[in-house]
Amino acid sequence: MQNESEVPSNKPEIIVNGAVIRFAGDSGDGVQLTGQRFSSAVALAGNDVATLPDFPSEIRAPAGTLYGVSGYQLQFASKDVYTPGDSLDVLVALNAAALQTNLSDLKPGGLLVVDSGALGAAQLKKAGYATNPLEDGSLSGYQVAAIDISTLTRKAVTPVGLSTKEAGRCKNFWTLGLIFSIYDRSLDTTLSFIAQQFKKKPQFAEGNSIALKAGYAFGAASELFHQRYRIAAAPRNPGLYRNIDGNTALSYGLIAGSVCAGRHLVLGAYPITPASAILQELSKHRHLGVTAIQAEDEIAAACLALGAAYAGAVGICCTSGPGMALKTEAIGLAVATELPMVIVDVQRAGPSTGLPTKPEQSDLYLAVHGRNGEAPVCVLAPATPAECFTVAYDAVRIAIRHMTPVIILSDAYLAHGAEPWLVPDVDQLAKFEQIALPPIEQFTPMLRNDVTLARPWASPGTPGYEHRIGGLEKDYVTGQISVDPLNHERMVQTRAEKIARIADDMPECRIEVGASQGKLLVIGWGSTYGSIREAVEQLHAKGVSVGHLHLRGLCPFPRGLEAIMSAFGRVLVAELNSGQLAQLLRAKFCLDIKSFTKIQGKPIRTDELMDRILKESEDYS
Amino acid sequence: MTMVVETARLTQKDFASSDDVRWCPGCGDYGILSSVLKVLPELEIPKENFVWVSGIGCSSRFPYYIDTYGFHSIHGRAPAVALGIKAANPKLSVWLVTGDGDGLSIGGNHLMHCFRRNLDVKVLLFNNRIYGLTKGQYSPTSELGKQTGSSPFGSADRPVDPIRFALGCGATFVARSYDTAGAHLVDVLRRAARHRGTAFVEILQNCHVFNDAAFEQITNKTTASANQLRLEPGKPLIYGAGNDKGLALDPATLGISKVDTTVSNGSTKNLLVHDESSPILAQCLASLSFPEYPVPLGVLYANSLPTYEDQLHHLDTQAKETARGGLQALLKSGQVWQVPAA
Numbered sequence: 001m002q003n004e005s006e007v008p009s010n011k012p013e014i015i016v017n018g019a020v021i022r023f024a025g026d027s028g029d030g031v032q033l034t035g036q037r038f039s040s041a042v043a044l045a046g047n048d049v050a051t052l053p054d055f056p057s058e059i060r061a062p063a064g065t066l067y068g069v070s071g072y073q074l075q076f077a078s079k080d081v082y083t084p085g086d087s088l089d090v091l092v093a094l095n096a097a098a099l100q101t102n103l104s105d106l107k108p109g110g111l112l113v114v115d116s117g118a119l120g121a122a123q124l125k126k127a128g129y130a131t132n133p134l135e136d137g138s139l140s141g142y143q144v145a146a147i148d149i150s151t152l153t154r155k156a157v158t159p160v161g162l163s164t165k166e167a168g169r170c171k172n173f174w175t176l177g178l179i180f181s182i183y184d185r186s187l188d189t190t191l192s193f194i195a196q197q198f199k200k201k202p203q204f205a206e207g208n209s210i211a212l213k214a215g216y217a218f219g220a221a222s223e224l225f226h227q228r229y230r231i232a233a234a235p236r237n238p239g240l241y242r243n244i245d246g247n248t249a250l251s252y253g254l255i256a257g258s259v260c261a262g263r264h265l266v267l268g269a270y271p272i273t274p275a276s277a278i279l280q281e282l283s284k285h286r287h288l289g290v291t292a293i294q295a296e297d298e299i300a301a302a303c304l305a306l307g308a309a310y311a312g313a314v315g316i317c318c319t320s321g322p323g324m325a326l327k328t329e330a331i332g333l334a335v336a337t338e339l340p341m342v343i344v345d346v347q348r349a350g351p352s353t354g355l356p357t358k359p360e361q362s363d364l365y366l367a368v369h370g371r372n373g374e375a376p377v378c379v380l381a382p383a384t385p386a387e388c389f390t391v392a393y394d395a396v397r398i399a400i401r402h403m404t405p406v407i408i409l410s411d412a413y414l415a416h417g418a419e420p421w422l423v424p425d426v427d428q429l430a431k432f433e434q435i436a437l438p439p440i441e442q443f444t445p446m447l448r449n450d451v452t453l454a455r456p457w458a459s460p461g462t463p464g465y466e467h468r469i470g471g472l473e474k475d476y477v478t479g480q481i482s483v484d485p486l487n488h489e490r491m492v493q494t495r496a497e498k499i500a501r502i503a504d505d506m507p508e509c510r511i512e513v514g515a516s517q518g519k520l521l522v523i524g525w526g527s528t529y530g531s532i533r534e535a536v537e538q539l540h541a542k543g544v545s546v547g548h549l550h551l552r553g554l555c556p557f558p559r560g561l562e563a564i565m566s567a568f569g570r571v572l573v574a575e576l577n578s579g580q581l582a583q584l585l586r587a588k589f590c591l592d593i594k595s596f597t598k599i600q601g602k603p604i605r606t607d608e609l610m611d612r613i614l615k616e617s618e619d620y621s
Numbered sequence: 622m623t624m625v626v627e628t629a630r631l632t633q634k635d636f637a638s639s640d641d642v643r644w645c646p647g648c649g650d651y652g653i654l655s656s657v658l659k660v661l662p663e664l665e666i667p668k669e670n671f672v673w674v675s676g677i678g679c680s681s682r683f684p685y686y687i688d689t690y691g692f693h694s695i696h697g698r699a700p701a702v703a704l705g706i707k708a709a710n711p712k713l714s715v716w717l718v719t720g721d722g723d724g725l726s727i728g729g730n731h732l733m734h735c736f737r738r739n740l741d742v743k744v745l746l747f748n749n750r751i752y753g754l755t756k757g758q759y760s761p762t763s764e765l766g767k768q769t770g771s772s773p774f775g776s777a778d779r780p781v782d783p784i785r786f787a788l789g790c791g792a793t794f795v796a797r798s799y800d801t802a803g804a805h806l807v808d809v810l811r812r813a814a815r816h817r818g819t820a821f822v823e824i825l826q827n828c829h830v831f832n833d834a835a836f837e838q839i840t841n842k843t844t845a846s847a848n849q850l851r852l853e854p855g856k857p858l859i860y861g862a863g864n865d866k867g868l869a870l871d872p873a874t875l876g877i878s879k880v881d882t883t884v885s886n887g888s889t890k891n892l893l894v895h896d897e898s899s900p901i902l903a904q905c906l907a908s909l910s911f912p913e914y915p916v917p918l919g920v921l922y923a924n925s926l927p928t929y930e931d932q933l934h935h936l937d938t939q940a941k942e943t944a945r946g947g948l949q950a951l952l953k954s955g956q957v958w959q960v961p962a963a
Contacts, residue, residue, distance in 0.1 A: 044958050189956055238962040242955050252952055259948045266708045268701075285951065286937050287944035291708050296734040300701035303694065303731075307674070307705025310692055311713065315705060333695050423957065426949045460690035460706065460713050463669040468638070468685050470675075470693025480640065481685070 018077025020085030025094030030172035035072025046233025052084035082530030096127035117150030156214035170211035177215025246385035246414035251281035257396025266308030268301035302330035312459030318344035340399035358601025359413035383529035403454035440464040445479035453498040509560035517567035518545030649800030649826035680747040697728025700735035736790035751832035799825035852919035857889035
């Protein structure tokens with residue numbers, strides 16, 4: 001407690017291991033910012049934290065509507081956490097609609113903080129309440145703190161001279177202050193954030209700071225809260241940490257890759273949810289050799305990235321499902337011309353426009369097979385927001401070393417979710433091995449490297465290596481246009497073999513947690529990592545014979561996968577689609593693979609997966 | 622990798638590739654290739670700094686026949702590929718070859734954005750008013766009612782005019798010539814090469830297999846003078862046998878009217894004088910309808926504006942002035958905390 005505004009509290013302090021909190025309100029209530037600031041503050045205080053922002057695709061949906069509710073959930077703890085949590089210890093509902101749509105996730109006896117000032121007759125009606133839930137006894141199973149946050153915020157910030165409407169917009173910081181007081185957190189980092197964020201609008205800076213302090217003071221003094229909770233720092237490896245979300249980590253990984261490759265990064269992108277943040281992030285770093293171009297469409301974005309790759313830069317594009325669909329022909333050209341290129345697909349629920357802000361893992365088939373002709377590419381998937389950095393870095397490294405397009409499958413959950421990240425030492429990053437051009441007299445555009453089968457990357461501007469390349473089939477030896485039947489077959493097989501050999505450049509498969517042999521192996525990929533890990537860890541601790549394997553490489557599969565699968569009686573693949581990885585594994589390994597699927601635009605809950613694991617292991621025995 | 626290249630000594634031979642040229646014998650593309658090969662050695666650009674980019678179509682085979690760097694890409698997307706090439710290496714001399722289908726139908730969007738950005742590339746659009754490589758379907762420049770394999774009862778589409786499209790999209794250099802024009806085509810290509818920014822050249826090209834004689838009245842030696850308006854900067858707009866016709870401004874319609882110069886004994890006093898820097902004149906010339914009026918050939922419009930590459934360079938300079946450290950500084954930006962060793 002270093003801040004003079006923080007009223008000393010004599011409430012008893014209870015030590016707990018962790019908590020799951022969700023802030024929910026109108027999409028214009030600043031809920032996302034509140035959640036981000038809370039996660040940042042607890043991370044800075046040394047807790048581990050996992051977050052789940054969940055918001056509608058409307059920017060500011062009509063106030064008070066059920067579909068306009070925005071939420072931000074986080075779990076923070078004194079140990080490692082891998083998911084934002086299944087059910088809530090605390091729900092903060094800033095309006096009636098948020099209460100209506102989120103209450104079912106609150107644990108029995110959980111703390112409900114609700115803005116009673118936002119439960120007027122009209123608002124209740126809009127949210128579908130016939131009676132006021134504060135009065136009809138429907139909340140009796142919870143610990144209810146009904147506070148007129150709207151009025152208290154307005155009163156607190158009036159002296160600053162903000163209008164009523166502007167004052168109302170400080171409500172999120174008032175609420176944040178309140179929750180900080182319950183969890184015994186310092187306001188310092190948030191106050192400095194406010195000062196920085198509203199530098200050009202000092203009135204707002206002052207208003208929000210006052211609201212934050214007022215909410216804190218209310219929590220400390222109010223009889224509504226009998227105790228405060230203390231959650232100790234999680235044990236960590238020493239080093240410098242920061243909180244990072246998936247899209248930022250991915251952007252940094254791409255930049256790090258191009259800097260370490262000693263090449264310019266050229267991004268072609270067209271704005272699309274939930275990938276636009278990568279375009280915006282990369283646009284900031286021109287001084288690091290990054291040229292981010294907002295193209296006229298998704299196709300141009302892919303083509304310009306490929307053109308840049310041809311000219312010797314690291315060509316990148318970032319998009320989501322509908323954009324991936326448009327890029328398929330350009331990716332096919334990248335396969336045919338064997339140029340390095342990284343395509344980021346931040347997946348969202350589909351088909352077509354689908355649910356633009358909700359996560360799904362339904363572009364796996366598209367990434368692995370979604371092109372005309374046989375056009376294999378490397379497909380990678382990060383498991384956590386922070387891992388987006390390493391996977392993006394590796395994607396650049398593999399693309400260049402193997403002269404191939406690499407697709408990264410992220411998703412809306414990884415994109416917006418945040419966690420503490422051990423800032424890597426740039427000097428310790430894996431070194432790039434770039435193969436020198438062959439002597440001019442030996443050069444042909446298809447002269448392959450013996451180990452990787454990669455062709456030489458001779459870029460325009462390099463004297464003596466002038467050559468033509470394109471989408472037509474090329475002669476295996478000379479690289480010139482060829483329609484020879486056997487040559488075509490050989491080229492198709494060679495391009496496939498080139499991708500298969502990337503497995504030599506990936507870490508071997510390993511068990512994440514749980515048994516390394518036994519009854520049931522649960523395989524996952526991408527953002528389901530946390531739920532699967534927690535489910536397996538908990539059940540394994542209770543004596544269930546279950547292990548967790550998580551794939552980062554989806555094409556090719558990493559070495560050792562078959563051996564691990566065969567060490568278990570049964571294999572269950574858990575994923576956010578109708579069973580795409582399960583199908584790919586069945587096709588590749590001819591195994592009877594079970595599938596756990598969820599297609600609701602929401603992450604897998606630990607408890608629902610645990611139920612299935614128990615059922616599978618009981619069935620098996 | 623630096624090698625001293627005697628660019629001044631480059632000849633046509635240095636630019637001719639060893640690939641067999643696979644266009645139909647008698648195709649207009651041969652004439653264009655030979656004119657291009659005349660111009661390239663004159664430009665004093667090292668061979669390795671040329672990149673020829675194309676999409677799909679007969680014209681898009683062009684890069685294979687020039688011994689520089691070349692990228693035969695996908696249908697309509699050459700301008701987007703070229704944008705990436707120039708963003709990665711602005712020093713390259715990038716030439717696009719496209720056709721009426723590739724450039725104005727499937728790739729119209731990219732061409733539009735190439736023009737408005739003023740990307741420093743040369744765009745050669747071979748207009749034969751037909752789809753050749755797919756064996757004779759109507760193209761976006763085919764005349765209304767054109768009967769083809771895909772329009773047996775005549776097409777229902779009105780044609781787009783490449784020159785008006787380019788001017789409308791803000792192209793900074795717009796010119797027209799034709800496949801067999803020889804010295805005229807060479808001269809137009811030379812001008813295009815020297816222009817900084819997007820240089821657009823429409824080249825009327827005969828596809829004698831699927832749309833023979835599409836431009837016969839314009840290119841045939843016996844009718845050429847009556848139907849060609851050869852533009853020269855600072856010179857009056859005259860044409861016809863013995864320059865017996867001229868073009869003047871019609872103040873009543875803000876349009877152009879024909880003048881019989883024999884009446885004024887060959888005086889050109891009241892005729893319009895060609896000014897390449899006038900966008901309004903360029904629009905007027907581009908709007909002349911054939912065969913009532915002649916087809917303008919040469920440089921219709923040329924204007925010097927900052928290129929896309931100039932803008933990128935400017936942004937880079939700005940960014941470097943305000944740069945806040947390198948990669949390591951970026952990674953540890955924001956709110957960080959140190960976990961001490963236990």
